Amino acid sequence: MSRESLINLLILLAMLVVPAWAVWADEPFILTLATKVAILALAGVGLNVALGLGGLVSFGHAAFFGIGGYAMGILASHAQSYTALMEWPVLIEGTKSMPVIWLVAVVASGFAALLIGALSLRTSGVYFIMITLAFGQMLYYFAISWPAYGGEDGLSIYVRNGFPGLHTLDPLQFLALSYGVLFAVLFLVSRVENSAFGLALDAARQNSDRVQAVGIAPYRLRLIAFVLSGMITGLAGALYADLNRFVSPTMFSWHLSGEIMVFVILGGVARLFGPVAGAALFIGMEHFLGGISEFWQVFLGLVLLSVVLFARGGLIGVLAPKGARHD
């Protein structure tokens, strides 16, 4: 087993031990915190597909997070007010079913990623960062100025949406559900990373000329990666909205795009479990340092600075350097 797999296993173990301890010590808030970590980690796993494997520095991933969130908000708000979403030409009703909401969130954010990606990927470098940021902000202001779904105030959903066979309002069961989604996505992403597509995408990040010279179009690879990335982050958005039972335009804000990127950078760019480690570190700091000082973000800044200066591979990069990787 490679060193990175060992670290991943330890992270997995910690993810199971912490909730077990919380149940034993009767600390339900820790369960909610762990759920938040899992969901935000999922958003980071999504970004990491574009950023880590594809080398696409998207500063607009909040767009997909927000679309996922609003997919939940819109569907559930119609269900709780017993109004139809659309009556003509076909009747579409709201829903309180998580699987349906997830499907809508994934399809909608994937479609948005296809449009945003198709345009943004014609640029690269700083321009790519700026254009993705611009798309994110466009959606942010759109959400603010859309009174039908709460505008600036957002939307509250009174009861958490349901999942067949689970009592989702129970913190432990919702945590288990979030873990289930996260692990399933991590498994899929690891498969994609090792696939032919993963190899070609990684090569395109390293040397675009090389990939073109063997007759593979880097643009197509990157667009697919961007869509996949947006879908995963969109799914995380739907879950996050369900965790808070609240959706607001802040889910679209560039602040959130930055936060998702921080998870990836803290944990380790292009490392499968990087965003998991990063989100855990971030939420942990927010919770524990936030209890000590309201200026906890100063410490976050220091940590981020040292990662960027001294540990480019993030937490996992420090613990399992790349050279030790096998093929």
Add this chain to the structure above:
Amino acid sequence: MTEPVLFTRNLCKRFGALEASSDVSLDLRPGEIHALIGPNGAGKSTLIKQLAGNISPDSGSVWFHGQDVTGLDTIARARLGLARTFQISALAMQHTVLQNVILGALGQRQAALRFFGNIMKNKALRAESEQVLDRVGLLEHASTLTGELSHGQRRLLEVAVALSLRPKAFLMDEPMAGLGADGSARMTGFLDGLRREAPILLVEHDMDAVFTLADRISVLVYGQIIATGTVSEIRENPEVQRAYLGDGGLE
């Protein structure tokens, strides 16, 4: 006469006042190594880029396998079987040597859009790629990271990736660049046998290699081909001696 695999008709390319390609007509016939030589700044790189599809000519056309490919980009030309090696090694440096060759094989099969199945465990691809590595003598380095290879080994890997495309023609931009005497001799020996598989258009500064390998040589000066002929014809051509080699003559 057999139909040339790759040829250009009256290629012209200007960059402002500079005429990088001026009415260039050049052909690559089956089974041959056709060397393109010329002093620095003669327009060799510009010509290679027009052949590979990186830049398009102002006028004139490029034909490959009986098809006008002037409007096609590098990706489409690679798919048709035009394999290019770069003057400065263009490889995925963080990938292993084997992964680089497998990328070529994926391109050849148009199989890059497969999302499941561990590519490194694909027996057929692996066997084929290892065979290619064996041919260039890099098999023992298959699992070495490309960034850790010596310069000479990278040059060989460039050729190996081109080979994995099973191309109909090679476009080689200074494959000997930066190789020592040993490396040059080894590469020369290898390319010598390669022409039977597919013809090679060879841009090269190493004159020993050119005179050993080339069936024909074209000399490019100020964007114009001033002569095309066999090694001895080129050696004896007074215009070539004057324009290209100054007073020293071809040695």
